[in-house]
Amino acid sequence: MSGDLAARQAELVATLVAGGPLPPGFAAAPVEAARRALRRKRAGDVARHWPLLAAGLGADWPAVFVDWAAGRPTNGSLRDGWDLARELRDRGTLPPLGADELAWREAANRYDGRGTPRRRRLPALARSGGAVVVQFAGRVRLLRPAPR
Amino acid sequence: MTVLAADTWGIPGPVFLRWYLVAAVVLVVGTAVYRFRALAGTPVPDHGSLGPQQVAYLNGGDQLAVWTALGGLRRAGAVGVHPDRRLATGGPLPAGLTPLDQAVHHAASQGLRARELPRDEWVRRALDELRDGLVRRGLALDPERRRTLRRGSILLGLLLVLGVARAFVGLTNGRPAGFLLLVLVPLIVAFLLFNRVPWRTRAATTALRDLRRRHTALRPAAAPAYATYGPSATAMAVALFGTATLWTMDPGFAEQAEIQRQAMGSAGSSGSSCGGSSSCSGGSSSCGGGSSCGGGGGCGGGGCGG
Amino acid sequence: MRRMSGPSGVGIGWRPEIAGFVADLPGLRFVEVVAEAVAPAGPLPDGLTELRARDVTVVPHGVRLSLGGAEPVDPARVAHLAAVATALDAPLVSEHIAFVRAGGLEAGHLLPLPRSREAVAAVVANVRRARAELPVPLALEPIAALFDWPDDELDEADFLTEILDATDALLLLDVANVHANARNRGGDPAALLDRLPLERIAYVHVAGGAEAGGFYHDTHTDPVPAAVLDLVRELCARRRPPALLLERDGHYPPAAELRGELDALAAASGYPVVT
Numbered sequence: 001m002s003g004d005l006a007a008r009q010a011e012l013v014a015t016l017v018a019g020g021p022l023p024p025g026f027a028a029a030p031v032e033a034a035r036r037a038l039r040r041k042r043a044g045d046v047a048r049h050w051p052l053l054a055a056g057l058g059a060d061w062p063a064v065f066v067d068w069a070a071g072r073p074t075n076g077s078l079r080d081g082w083d084l085a086r087e088l089r090d091r092g093t094l095p096p097l098g099a100d101e102l103a104w105r106e107a108a109n110r111y112d113g114r115g116t117p118r119r120r121r122l123p124a125l126a127r128s129g130g131a132v133v134v135q136f137a138g139r140v141r142l143l144r145p146a147p148r
Numbered sequence: 149m150t151v152l153a154a155d156t157w158g159i160p161g162p163v164f165l166r167w168y169l170v171a172a173v174v175l176v177v178g179t180a181v182y183r184f185r186a187l188a189g190t191p192v193p194d195h196g197s198l199g200p201q202q203v204a205y206l207n208g209g210d211q212l213a214v215w216t217a218l219g220g221l222r223r224a225g226a227v228g229v230h231p232d233r234r235l236a237t238g239g240p241l242p243a244g245l246t247p248l249d250q251a252v253h254h255a256a257s258q259g260l261r262a263r264e265l266p267r268d269e270w271v272r273r274a275l276d277e278l279r280d281g282l283v284r285r286g287l288a289l290d291p292e293r294r295r296t297l298r299r300g301s302i303l304l305g306l307l308l309v310l311g312v313a314r315a316f317v318g319l320t321n322g323r324p325a326g327f328l329l330l331v332l333v334p335l336i337v338a339f340l341l342f343n344r345v346p347w348r349t350r351a352a353t354t355a356l357r358d359l360r361r362r363h364t365a366l367r368p369a370a371a372p373a374y375a376t377y378g379p380s381a382t383a384m385a386v387a388l389f390g391t392a393t394l395w396t397m398d399p400g401f402a403e404q405a406e407i408q409r410q411a412m413g414s415a416g417s418s419g420s421s422c423g424g425s426s427s428c429s430g431g432s433s434s435c436g437g438g439s440s441c442g443g444g445g446g447c448g449g450g451g452c453g454g
Numbered sequence: 455m456r457r458m459s460g461p462s463g464v465g466i467g468w469r470p471e472i473a474g475f476v477a478d479l480p481g482l483r484f485v486e487v488v489a490e491a492v493a494p495a496g497p498l499p500d501g502l503t504e505l506r507a508r509d510v511t512v513v514p515h516g517v518r519l520s521l522g523g524a525e526p527v528d529p530a531r532v533a534h535l536a537a538v539a540t541a542l543d544a545p546l547v548s549e550h551i552a553f554v555r556a557g558g559l560e561a562g563h564l565l566p567l568p569r570s571r572e573a574v575a576a577v578v579a580n581v582r583r584a585r586a587e588l589p590v591p592l593a594l595e596p597i598a599a600l601f602d603w604p605d606d607e608l609d610e611a612d613f614l615t616e617i618l619d620a621t622d623a624l625l626l627l628d629v630a631n632v633h634a635n636a637r638n639r640g641g642d643p644a645a646l647l648d649r650l651p652l653e654r655i656a657y658v659h660v661a662g663g664a665e666a667g668g669f670y671h672d673t674h675t676d677p678v679p680a681a682v683l684d685l686v687r688e689l690c691a692r693r694r695p696p697a698l699l700l701e702r703d704g705h706y707p708p709a710a711e712l713r714g715e716l717d718a719l720a721a722a723s724g725y726p727v728v729t
């Protein structure tokens with residue numbers, strides 16, 4: 001059973017990170033264990049890029065992240081955390097610390113949800129969940145933290 | 149002698165200007181020399197002999213010294229915080245506590261809030277003690293010395309008022325005041341400069357610069373492993389790099405205890421792990437992607453295989 | 455600056471989080487740095503500059519080259535690794551026998567290859583492509599995996615030996631991975647050591663892990679288990695590698711504990727303590 005290694009590797013990655021079906025012949029339990037381990041690792045990576053978001057969710061962080069990440073391949077830890085924070089904000093479940101961090105990031109950078117976030121050149125004011133942040137010439141200041 | 153009626157205050161312009169200039173030069177040079185001597189301080193032969201709270205006081209005064217003590221105690225597990233923002237104590241009391249540590253610990257055991265700490269009587273006394281020690285070592289300035297230093301700028305201010313008044317009166321009477329105004333400009337600059345009286349000596353500034361260079365690994369942008377470095381180095385990190393250290397080490401505690409947030413240096417490059425309220429001074433943050441595995445972040449159990 | 459000597463003695467993975475701890479290890483001669491974390495064009499991290507000034511060997515360790523990918527290795531990634539090696543004056547670089555992306559998706563992790571001739575050919579082709587651009591030798595590290603492919607033609611030892619024989623690569627043996635694979639996929643770890651070309655080992659990785667959900671996870675965030683240290687002793691009894699490196703990637707313990715792990719590594723290998 002040899003042949004197209006590229007296609008089979010792609011199939012396996014899709015299984016592990018994009019909710020694809022188990023490729024034929026693989027043992028289900030070990031692959032599932034690998035899938036979980038991968039998601040936990042990803043949660044840790046994103047937490048390091050978004051420490052306040054993760055801290056704000058506290059003990060719920062791994063579950064919230066893993067739930068959101070299921071079937072969603074990574075766009076890199078920075079964007080993953082960004083997308084998750086925006087989704088939580090829209091759902092009204094973004095914790096205050098996460099709101100501070102999101103507003104801070106949005107004041108400093110421009111992110112369209114599709115490409116790499118770019119640093120803003122012009123002054124900006126960002127709000128999220130009650131947090132207000134200004135950025136001027138690259139200096140960022142939290143004017144008002146999100147209400148606790 | 150006949151006095152020309154048109155001379156302001158009866159003193160001819162060139163005469164006034166000459167004496168005004170002499171007075172200004174004497175005052176500026178005198179103040180500068182005095183300041184230069186008074187602010188020199190005593191060089192620290194071994195910067196390692198400065199404790200974190202001493203460094204904190206020199207870097208940011210009373211408030212930073214308090215945050216530094218709190219940071220060390222938090223790392224040692226000796227203080228916590230209740231949901232109502234009141235501090236609490238727990239765990240065994242670590243060895244080798246300074247008087248300020250003890251005072252902050254005591255205040256925490258009384259359920260004070262973090263922002264109330266500098267007003268606590270015991271803390272106040274410990275801070276005074278801390279400052280006096282630094283004054284004796286030629287690193288900090290006592291209030292009296294700071295008042296003396298301000299005298300130069302007060303005299304300069306009086307001279308400025310005189311010059312401005314003369315120029316104003318002269319101009320309203322149609323007398324030329326161009327040269328006088330020209331002299332006033334640098335005098336204002338000198339006044340503003342001398343009006344700022346630092347609380348530390350140049351020797352202290354040198355020591356701080358050296359310590360910051362020696363402890364670059366403790367910059368919050370590096371996401372230091374505070375558990376590895378221990379309470380004393382954590383306290384030094386607060387002393388040198390401010391409350392961003394507390395926010396990086398323990399955001400939950402920092403939030404609940406309402407630890408002051410720092411203004412942020414750079415607009416956080418993508419890929420830096422600097423948090424919303426941590427100071428990301430170093431533009432080239434080395435965090436993120438820094439591990440060959442990254443199972444960390446409190447979510448262990450992930451496989452690595454590297 | 456003169457080229458560094460090869461890895462020797464007991465070393466530790468340099469990470470920004472513990473840079474101050476690493477800098478304070480008096481006997482340290484050798485560290486490893488994650489290549490992707492270094493920007494060769496800019497100034498090196500302070501800690502690394504300091505170590506280089508002390509003539510400590512710094513080996514760049516790539517984690518995202520995907521040498522085991524069916525597609526040719528990305529020339530930009532190879533160029534980056536080469537530039538890092540030059541910037542650090544490294545005597546060699548290392549990477550994994552694994553793939554990390556396929557079909558446009560990033561796995562975010564090192565994934566195992568089928569132990570097939572086709573996979574051997576893919577790795578060998580990529581190693582040759584990389585070697586052509588790298589200024590220094592390349593050491594290859596077999597990974598730990600939780601699962602096997604269904605169509606393995608070779609066993610682990612033959613798979614590795616075929617790859618090493620077909621390239622001029624050195625071996626970076628991860629003793630914790632050997633332990634993990636034996637524990638999760640079966641097999642005798644000591645027997646594997648008997649069949650590997652131990653004379654080609656450039657250095658050895660040692661890391662901690664933990665049991666969870668019926669599997670041993672090579673976490674790099676837990677203490678090194680006694681079984682892994684036993685395996686280090688087994689390896690050194692057969693042929694002592696020139697260097698052993700402790701990898702820790704998170705949940706960094708108090709300094710005393712980390713020093714204890716380095717000392718245990720020194721004791722198990724007979725190399726001088728570095729703490």
